[in-house]
Amino acid sequence: APGPDAxxxxxxxxxxxDGTVRVWxxxxxxxxxxxxPPGASGPGASVEAGVDATAPVGSDLVGGRNVHSVFPLHSPAGTMIVVSRSPRAFLMTLSGGVVRTFERDDGKTDGGDFVAAIVSPSNxxxxxxxEDGLCCCFDVSTGKIEKTIRGFAEESTGSTGGGRTAEVTGLAxxxxxSLLAAYSNEKGQKRGLLTMWK
Incomplete structure (x- = not known):
């Protein structure tokens, strides 16, 4: 019989x-x-490539984009936020099912990819x-944008990246x-700049 910790x-x-999420x-x-995460395989679909960590997952990736952020959540239990460099992020179960999709409310897909993410400690x-310099604050329980901070990348990096919007590398x-911090590895940014947002 399984023990109390099973x-x-x-x-x-x-x-x-490679565009995948691995559960170890x-x-x-x-x-x-x-x-x-869903992508070329169609909306709402999730593909499990198998349990071999070295197995190729094919060419059916999220537009060939990397998964840069994965956040396991304590509430709802057994779920995680998955963010790839694409215009969508997902609330997924640990077995691969999509519970909710997070998308921009302006419909922009070209030049509006998600580049950095963080989940609040309360989940x-x-x-x-x-990618185009905004910061979108989504409600995890509804998937809706509660606030959009315009000019977020410019303020956070202290640079415009040589004629284009500087890219935020990470959030904390x-x-x-209720404090959010942003930083960047942009070449044109002010060295050592960490911007705090309230």
Whole structure:
């Protein structure tokens, strides 16, 4: 019979440049699932490529784009936010099902890819920085944008990237306060700039 800890598995979830998400057993280091967020395979679909961590997943990736951010959530349990360099992010189950899609409300897809993300410690909000310089604040429970910060990349990097919008490399959220931090690796940015947003 399973022990009292059988329902409390230790799982590690990773995103990859090949467009997949891997779910690992944290105790045995075995790859449990190789998941692929929806993309070329059609809206609402999720593809499980298998349990072999080295298995090729084919050419059916999210436009060939990397998964740069994966955030396991404590609420709702057994879910994660998956963000790739595309105009959509997903709330997915650990087995690969799509629960909710996060998309911009202006419909922009070309030049509006998601480039950095962070989830608030309460799991209520997901903040996503876009390629064209916005920061979208989504409600995790509804998938709707609650706020859009325009000029986010310019303010966060102190640069316009030589005629184009500078790109935010990463976001961080304070563990107890409503503070968001943004940083960039842009060549034209002011060195060591970390911008805090309230």
């Amino acid at each position: 329902s409390r598995e230790l799982l590690v979830v990773t995103g990859s440049a 057993n944290g105790r045995s280091s075995e790859c449990r699932h190789v998941l692929q 209520r909000w997901v903040y996503i920085s876009t 959220h304070h563990p107890h306060k």
